[in-house]
Amino acid sequence: MVPTRRTWNLGATPSLRGLWRVGRAGEPEPGMARPAPASPAARPFPHTGPGRLRTGRGKDTPAGSSEEDSGIRSAARPALAQCRAVSVDWAGPGSPHRLYLTLQALQDKGCESKSQGTKEEKLPKRQVPAPKRDREAQEAGGAMNVEKTGGRLFGSGRCSSLSGPPGAAPMVHRMVEAMSQLQEEKAQLQEELVALRERLAVRDSDQQATSTQLQNQVEHLKEKLISQALNESQARNQHLQEQVAMQRQVLKEMEQQLQSSHQLTAQLRAQIAMYESELERAHGQMLEEMQSLEEDKNRAIEEAFARAQVEMKAVHENLAGVRTNLLTLQPALRTLTNDYNGLKRQVRGFPLLLQEALKSVKAEIGQAIEEVNSNNQELLRKYRRELQLRKKCHNELVRLKGNIRVIARVRPVTKEDGEGPEATNAVTFDPDDDSIIHLLHKGKPVSFELDKVFSPRASQQDVFQEVQALITSCIDGFNVCIFAYGQTGAGKTYTMEGTPENPGINQRALQLLFAEVQEKASDWEYTITVSAAEIYNEVLRDLLGQEPQEKLEIRLCPNGSGQLYVPGLTEFQVQSVEDINKVFEFGHTNRTTEFTNLNEHSSRSHALLIVTVRGVDCSTGLRTTGKLNLVDLAGSERVGKSGAEGSRLREAQHINKSLSALGDVIAALRSRQGHVPFRNSKLTYLLQDSLSGDSKTLMVVQVSPVEKNTSETLYSLKFAERVRSVELGPGSRRAELGSWSSQEHLEWEPACQTPQPSARAHSAPGSGTTSRPGSIRRKLQPSA
Ligand SMILES: Nc1ncnc2c1ncn2[C@@H]1O[C@H](COP(=O)(O)OP(=O)(O)OP(=O)(O)O)[C@@H](O)[C@H]1O
Numbered sequence: 001m002v003p004t005r006r007t008w009n010l011g012a013t014p015s016l017r018g019l020w021r022v023g024r025a026g027e028p029e030p031g032m033a034r035p036a037p038a039s040p041a042a043r044p045f046p047h048t049g050p051g052r053l054r055t056g057r058g059k060d061t062p063a064g065s066s067e068e069d070s071g072i073r074s075a076a077r078p079a080l081a082q083c084r085a086v087s088v089d090w091a092g093p094g095s096p097h098r099l100y101l102t103l104q105a106l107q108d109k110g111c112e113s114k115s116q117g118t119k120e121e122k123l124p125k126r127q128v129p130a131p132k133r134d135r136e137a138q139e140a141g142g143a144m145n146v147e148k149t150g151g152r153l154f155g156s157g158r159c160s161s162l163s164g165p166p167g168a169a170p171m172v173h174r175m176v177e178a179m180s181q182l183q184e185e186k187a188q189l190q191e192e193l194v195a196l197r198e199r200l201a202v203r204d205s206d207q208q209a210t211s212t213q214l215q216n217q218v219e220h221l222k223e224k225l226i227s228q229a230l231n232e233s234q235a236r237n238q239h240l241q242e243q244v245a246m247q248r249q250v251l252k253e254m255e256q257q258l259q260s261s262h263q264l265t266a267q268l269r270a271q272i273a274m275y276e277s278e279l280e281r282a283h284g285q286m287l288e289e290m291q292s293l294e295e296d297k298n299r300a301i302e303e304a305f306a307r308a309q310v311e312m313k314a315v316h317e318n319l320a321g322v323r324t325n326l327l328t329l330q331p332a333l334r335t336l337t338n339d340y341n342g343l344k345r346q347v348r349g350f351p352l353l354l355q356e357a358l359k360s361v362k363a364e365i366g367q368a369i370e371e372v373n374s375n376n377q378e379l380l381r382k383y384r385r386e387l388q389l390r391k392k393c394h395n396e397l398v399r400l401k402g403n404i405r406v407i408a409r410v411r412p413v414t415k416e417d418g419e420g421p422e423a424t425n426a427v428t429f430d431p432d433d434d435s436i437i438h439l440l441h442k443g444k445p446v447s448f449e450l451d452k453v454f455s456p457r458a459s460q461q462d463v464f465q466e467v468q469a470l471i472t473s474c475i476d477g478f479n480v481c482i483f484a485y486g487q488t489g490a491g492k493t494y495t496m497e498g499t500p501e502n503p504g505i506n507q508r509a510l511q512l513l514f515a516e517v518q519e520k521a522s523d524w525e526y527t528i529t530v531s532a533a534e535i536y537n538e539v540l541r542d543l544l545g546q547e548p549q550e551k552l553e554i555r556l557c558p559n560g561s562g563q564l565y566v567p568g569l570t571e572f573q574v575q576s577v578e579d580i581n582k583v584f585e586f587g588h589t590n591r592t593t594e595f596t597n598l599n600e601h602s603s604r605s606h607a608l609l610i611v612t613v614r615g616v617d618c619s620t621g622l623r624t625t626g627k628l629n630l631v632d633l634a635g636s637e638r639v640g641k642s643g644a645e646g647s648r649l650r651e652a653q654h655i656n657k658s659l660s661a662l663g664d665v666i667a668a669l670r671s672r673q674g675h676v677p678f679r680n681s682k683l684t685y686l687l688q689d690s691l692s693g694d695s696k697t698l699m700v701v702q703v704s705p706v707e708k709n710t711s712e713t714l715y716s717l718k719f720a721e722r723v724r725s726v727e728l729g730p731g732s733r734r735a736e737l738g739s740w741s742s743q744e745h746l747e748w749e750p751a752c753q754t755p756q757p758s759a760r761a762h763s764a765p766g767s768g769t770t771s772r773p774g775s776i777r778r779k780l781q782p783s784a
Helices: 067-090 096-114 130-141 168-348 350-401 460-475 492-496 505-519 577-594 598-603 646-670 682-686 707-725 730-740 742-747
Strands: 404-410 427-430 433-441 444-449 452-454 480-485 524-536 539-542 572-574 606-617 623-632 696-703
Touching: 168 350, 404 460, 404 646, 404 707, 433 707, 444 707, 452 460, 460 480, 460 505, 460 606, 460 623, 460 696, 480 492, 480 707, 492 505, 492 623, 492 696, 505 524, 505 577, 505 606, 505 623, 524 577, 524 682, 539 682, 572 577, 646 682, 646 696, 646 707, 696 707
Parallel strands: 404 452, 404 696, 480 623, 480 696
Antiparallel strands: 427 433, 433 444, 433 452, 524 539, 524 572, 524 606, 606 623
């Protein structure tokens, strides 16, 4: 094994330290470049550096050159021998270094043998014995026989002679060469050594600087740690001091508490002592009391015993009495038991008794019910009789009032009448007679008598009260006709339809019908149907039909009853006023789609609302049918007189014709003529069955009160009076009929001027319509 170290300290000899170095050329210092190895041919002993003996003079000195040298050498010899021994140990057998060492040993031996005689005794104690050394040389030299050389094999310059057996010279030469090579290597090693020393010095200085730095850091850290520790210890100290102060305080308080508790204990002790003394005293008292109580008790016991003896005696006496009583009570008990048994038997038989009682009660109740039923039947009969009577009375009342009645209603002066003398009031009333009306026409007062006259102050309800009886008779199965007659703008539509807030006859009549029908619902079943029609220019149209343009015809019923009907006229069944309003809404829509100027049109046409009330008496099955015709007639002003032409004249002719026909029919009816000219107009023909027979007719003549309309008012009132004044006698009736020709209706009162166009300015196109419930004849209503 080759040791890793490259430098050996040659023992304790100070003079040789650093001088004797054996290096291995092939092992460079870590981190250093390895020197290029010499070729094996050039280096016969590779890896072997020859040792060099230094004298300390700085250069190689030939051995034995001087006595001084030899002295030194001899002095160093033991150390050298020691080194060699070490080297021999290190160098492996056969290695060049071993060879070198062997040679060196031989040299030394040669020298020694030369001076053997003189210096044998001076030899230092050899550490390696000769035989060993020879063995080593033998091992190193291989074929070279060291024993044969006898120490004369070779020598350095120091040997005085170099002789040997023949053939030793070349070997010496080779050895010399090897030596020189070794020297060269040694020089190289020295250089390396110098470089190493420099590096070592640099490293030392680095280490020194680093250590200084580390030292500084350590110092700094130390200071820091010390200061930190100092701070901490100060804080801790302060904290501890505070705690100590607190503890002291607590201790102080505890001491105070202890003191106070000591005081308290002393007080308590004193109290306890006091209580103990009191207890003792109380104990003594108690003992005394107990003794006195014991005495009392004994006394009481003695008394009680004496009393008990007395009472016992009394009880014994009582017992004797009770015993005697018991003997007397026994028969009473026996009778009670007998009674009880009897009752028991009765209870057992009670259900049977109850059943019998129930039977009899049921029979009584059945009898009572039968009696009540018969009473009810009687009452029903009476009620029906009363009903018939009421009907008769009502009819009598209506008859007394007249089947055909004429009333007048004067509307108030409105904004539409304008201002000035033309808008002054020309109508007055008789405060004592509500059937008289006075008209100031062209300065001349004219008076008329009708069945009733309503002033402008009369409300819708007042007017309705007058017609209410007619509506009720419709429920009883009578036909009723109510007409509104008068010039345009006189208030016909207001009276018939009214406003949403203040409805007119139409809606009130239907409300009354529904109320009456509901009242009679227990006995009668009623169905109410509604139809709406319009007559314009003598053409009848269905306002509730799907095709309002279609012309309708009035036909005789094919069943031979003689009644009339209108094929295709729509009939809606209604159950409430809301239903009616829906129906009218539909009718209004039909009208508005048909005519652009609805107001104008509505003034020139007759609007009919036909309400049919069909009833069945639930008990008798009796059927009734009543018809209520509510007619808003076309304006009665005589447009034809004004010389109107074309369609306007045609309209006027149709209106006049139909109104004259109506007058004729009413006159014929009042005079009970055999022939009533119903067929003279569509209006009268349609209303034929509602005007004839037991039918009741009411005409409301609408009057405008203002000065400018007095001519038309006069005409309307004259017409109304004539209708009313027709006598009921047939002769007189007939005699009166002559004045009701349609021609007269057109040409009546020639002195009157043709009235100006209606004062009511309600025909402005495009100003919209006002919704009126229960209205089929809607108009543009000027603001009230
Ligand atoms: N009694 C009344 N109280 C208050 N206002 C009334 C009364 N009568 C009529 N009027 C008003 O007078 C105006 C004309 O009335 P309405 O339209 O009813 O006349 P008309 O006779 O039906 O006309 P037309 O022949 O054109 O149908 C309306 O604005 C209406 O509100």
